[in-house]
Amino acid sequence: MNASNSANREDYILQTVEVSKYFGAVAAVDGLSIAIPRKGVTSIVGPNGSGKSTLINLLSGILPLDEGMVIIDGLGLRVVHAHETPDHSITRTFQEVRLFNQISVMDNILVVLTTRGFWPSLFERSKRRHREQAQEILEKVGMWEKRDSLAMDLSYGQRKLLEIGRAMALNVNIYLLDEPFAGLFPQMLERVKDILKDMRDEGKTIIFVSHNMDIVREMADHLIVLEDGKFLLSGEVENVLNQPQVIAAYLGT
Amino acid sequence: MLSKPPGLRQILELFRNPRGAVSPSRGNIELWANIVILAAAAVFMLVKGATFAVTLGTVFAIWAMLTVSLNLVVGFSGLLSIGHIGFFGLGAYSVAILTSTTSYEQLRTGSIPTFGWPFFAALPVAVVVAGLVALVVGIAFNRFRDDIYVLVSFGFAIIAFNVFLNLRPVTRGAFGIHDVARPQIGSWVLDSELELMLLALVLLAIVVGISWFIVSSSFGRVLTAIREDEQVAEVFGYHVTHYKLAVWVISAMMAGLAGGMFASWTTFIDPNSFILLESVLLVSIVILGGLATIWGSLLGALAFVLLEEGMRFLPGLPQEYVGQARQVVLGVALVLLMLFRPQGLLGRFRL
Numbered sequence: 001m002n003a004s005n006s007a008n009r010e011d012y013i014l015q016t017v018e019v020s021k022y023f024g025a026v027a028a029v030d031g032l033s034i035a036i037p038r039k040g041v042t043s044i045v046g047p048n049g050s051g052k053s054t055l056i057n058l059l060s061g062i063l064p065l066d067e068g069m070v071i072i073d074g075l076g077l078r079v080v081h082a083h084e085t086p087d088h089s090i091t092r093t094f095q096e097v098r099l100f101n102q103i104s105v106m107d108n109i110l111v112v113l114t115t116r117g118f119w120p121s122l123f124e125r126s127k128r129r130h131r132e133q134a135q136e137i138l139e140k141v142g143m144w145e146k147r148d149s150l151a152m153d154l155s156y157g158q159r160k161l162l163e164i165g166r167a168m169a170l171n172v173n174i175y176l177l178d179e180p181f182a183g184l185f186p187q188m189l190e191r192v193k194d195i196l197k198d199m200r201d202e203g204k205t206i207i208f209v210s211h212n213m214d215i216v217r218e219m220a221d222h223l224i225v226l227e228d229g230k231f232l233l234s235g236e237v238e239n240v241l242n243q244p245q246v247i248a249a250y251l252g253t
Numbered sequence: 254m255l256s257k258p259p260g261l262r263q264i265l266e267l268f269r270n271p272r273g274a275v276s277p278s279r280g281n282i283e284l285w286a287n288i289v290i291l292a293a294a295a296v297f298m299l300v301k302g303a304t305f306a307v308t309l310g311t312v313f314a315i316w317a318m319l320t321v322s323l324n325l326v327v328g329f330s331g332l333l334s335i336g337h338i339g340f341f342g343l344g345a346y347s348v349a350i351l352t353s354t355t356s357y358e359q360l361r362t363g364s365i366p367t368f369g370w371p372f373f374a375a376l377p378v379a380v381v382v383a384g385l386v387a388l389v390v391g392i393a394f395n396r397f398r399d400d401i402y403v404l405v406s407f408g409f410a411i412i413a414f415n416v417f418l419n420l421r422p423v424t425r426g427a428f429g430i431h432d433v434a435r436p437q438i439g440s441w442v443l444d445s446e447l448e449l450m451l452l453a454l455v456l457l458a459i460v461v462g463i464s465w466f467i468v469s470s471s472f473g474r475v476l477t478a479i480r481e482d483e484q485v486a487e488v489f490g491y492h493v494t495h496y497k498l499a500v501w502v503i504s505a506m507m508a509g510l511a512g513g514m515f516a517s518w519t520t521f522i523d524p525n526s527f528i529l530l531e532s533v534l535l536v537s538i539v540i541l542g543g544l545a546t547i548w549g550s551l552l553g554a555l556a557f558v559l560l561e562e563g564m565r566f567l568p569g570l571p572q573e574y575v576g577q578a579r580q581v582v583l584g585v586a587l588v589l590l591m592l593f594r595p596q597g598l599l600g601r602f603r604l
């Protein structure tokens with residue numbers, strides 16, 4: 001596992017140990033062991049079908065692990081339950097944006113902010129504190145004016161932003177972002193970049209999947225390259241991108 | 254568009270600004286649905302007189318309890334259940350069995366125990382029985398979603414009907430149960446139609462109140478999120494199965510309450526009141542009135558009751574065809590609505 005083996009375990013906030021996921025006979029993720037540094041932005045790259053999205057789905061409990069273990073901030077898990085990921089300080093966005101479509105933009109954020117538990121939530125009406133927090137987040141992602149629209153009526157870029165806002169509302173430490181930059185117009189792209197940079201500066205761990213090497217160069221500190229569900233390379237972005245095998249086989253630039 | 258639920262406010266607005274009603278806007282269908290249905294109810298009652306209006310009120314209250322409670326499950330939580338009538342039946346049978354004092358020797362199944370409980374002691378039991386059965390059924394159903402959910406809830410309605418029909422030592426089968434007790438408070442027996450209507454409306458108010466309390470809370474917002482995307486709600490820390498189970502049980506308890514009221518009102522029940530068709534009608538009314546709106550469910554139930562009772566008086570329509578004609582009209586209305594207004598008259602959500 002490259003130079004990372006020599007580093008202290010404490011430096012890694014998220015690790016996978018020999019993780020596998022099979023779809024029928026095909027191993028989408030195949031004995032994968034990676035370690036994601038606590039500090040900075042990590043990008044996961046690799047050709048289509050290399051297991052990037054599957055990895056995110058495994059880490060967020062959307063798919064069950066077939067083999068192996070995930071270590072989240074020192075806690076080893078063989079089963080990751082999706083509804084427990086916020087307790088492990090993990091949240092995510094989806095490659096194909098998944099919002100709560102037929103409720104308002106405001107409610108999409110409020111649903112993440114409001115009190116948990118059956119009785120407390122049943123007796124809670126809209127609280128000013130939650131509304132203010134939601135306003136702050138919606139202003140950050142530039143969606144405050146759209147607060148009363150249904151999420152389904154937003155443009156693609158707005159949906160992407162709202163999804164990132166919803167993840168921010170959970171206020172956790174680890175953000176798994178599946179293709180956060182895909183399909184965005186330049187203006188929206190800059191906005192997403194700025195949001196993620198702010199989050200990084202607040203000390204959040206950001207892990208994102210991307211195909212765009214220019215963005216990876218700009219945004220990421222660390223790079224993990226996957227191939228056929230297996231680990232290929234990892235390290236500092238420039239070091240990895242300069243490896244001949246990466247240049248030749250996958251990235252083309 | 255996400256406006257406030259329509260209702261009286263919009264009708265008042267009509268008086269302030271009469272032109273608003275004819276100018277093209279998206280709220281117009283909702284406004285006209287309100288006006289037409291409420292006006293029809295008023296005209297009907299005026300023409301047919303007080304006695305009829307009172308009966309109509311009771312039937313409306315019972316149907317409305319069912320549609321409002323079903324909307325919690327279908328509209329707010331996105332679980333398309335067509336087994337709701339089963340819980341209605343459980344409530345009705347609980348009250349009937351516990352309160353009836355008539356034993357049936359002709360069944361030749363030995364002597365059937367009679368309990369002779371007062372109505373108000375039996376009603377909470379009916380609610381609890383419906384809730385407990387819903388809990389067990391719900392735990393089994395929780396692994397299903399979408400189309401499959403429709404099928405398994407369909408299965409539940411069938412099973413419930415067959416239990417009512419065939420568990421004769423308890424339900425007295427096709428003979429039905431006579432002499433269900435009327436509600437009694439102290440020495441005051443509520444046995445006039447007016448008293449029964451008032452009680453039914455009080456129970457309806459309780460059901461509406463609880464439903465409103467749920468859907469306007471943070472809990473209710475989570476339900477709508479689960480309806481939109483279960484998996485994402487899960488990722489944001491909500492144990493989806495618990496939420497779905499909770500609302501399912503609450504809704505079933507409301508249906509049980511309606512069933513108890515129904516049994517006492519008719520004083521006689523048999524399995525034919527709890528056939529699958531009634532369940533399908535219920536779902537149709539909920540969709541017609543609009544998913545995820547309590548007012549829509551009330552209005553839907555009112556429209557349905559008016560339609561059902563009103564067709565009795567259509568000139569040239571023989572009495573024996575009224576039942577079938579009602580289904581045809583409702584079916585056509587549903588098809589038209591799905592074509593032109595898939596969210597229902599006052600809907601906030603499309604299936």
